[in-house]
Amino acid sequence: MIEIKGLSKFYGDIKVLDDISLEIKEGEIYGLVGRSGAGKSTLLRCINRLEDFQSGSLKVDGVEVRDLEGTKLREFRKNIGMIFQNFSLMQRRSVYENIALPMECWGYNKDEIDKRVRELAEVVEITDKLSSKPRELSGGQQQRVAIARALSLNPKILLSDEATSALDPKTTDSILSLLKRINRNLGITIVIVAHQMSVIKRVCDKVSVLDQGKIALDGKVVDVFLHKQDEIREIFGGANKIALPSTGINIRIIVPEEGESNRIISRMAQILNVAFSIPVANIEQFKERTMALFVINVECENFNKVAEFLDYQNVTWEVVENE
């Protein structure tokens, strides 16, 4: 649905996007994550042509976005909704009028607008706030209004630029759940820009991690998150580096969390009869499933035995290098 190949963009002499290639399939929730200044927002804004770029290609449904002008560009943008960190609502207008605004601009009649506004208010769960002004709402409620407005023209794609960055963790959760529901029920492809991996992890199917204008890592969120922990830490800063035992061998184990994780560990202890410690045990919540992530530390002489057991049990594992 969105196909980006070799895209580069400069501001003056500074290259802010460097040879970006990625593909976003219809119905996916795709994350663009990275530190401040990595180029995430700029890339997102290239998708709906709010930004131009100097070289490469960006196609949406096979159409080269750079070639669009005038009415064609307007029609194209109609298919792409966008939400922002600061909500960008019109303060003098009511919630109803904010949601209705894009439809008014496109000349929809009053009945159509009324039906759609009420439908969307149900989807984003703000039916009781339609006559309020944005300033009378909480941040989470304002973002719900912005989402309803972004969906008013029935777009195929929703772009989210740090939409939860100004919200507290609980409100963030509720907005992320809403985005997941919109993706599932309305089949809208969503591209999410965030600077926190935790946001991406919970809602996205795939991710590109941007670093200084380049794609440093990409792939399925589960794979990137679970297998590229060291690279992620390097990009986002090493403050949370976990001190692992410096002797023996540390093995990272990943299993679906359906009670299964504890069973693997206890089975290993029983069957192999080897001693090991568990320096890390985390439950990680992904879009569709919960996974358990352990690091176990085993004596060097027991490594082969443990590796064989994990392979036999079909467990995803890897050795974590000692520093």
Ligand SMILES: Nc1ncnc2c1ncn2[C@@H]1O[C@H](COP(=O)(O)OP(=O)(O)OP(=O)(O)O)[C@@H](O)[C@H]1O
């Ligand atoms: N209009 C502009 N003119 C000049 N430079 C710009 C402009 N917009 C962005 N930049 C620069 O482009 C680079 C990428 O910015 P961008 O906003 O895309 O990064 P980001 O990853 O979204 O960061 P943040 O999370 O802080 O928004 C930065 O170095 C920024 O200073």
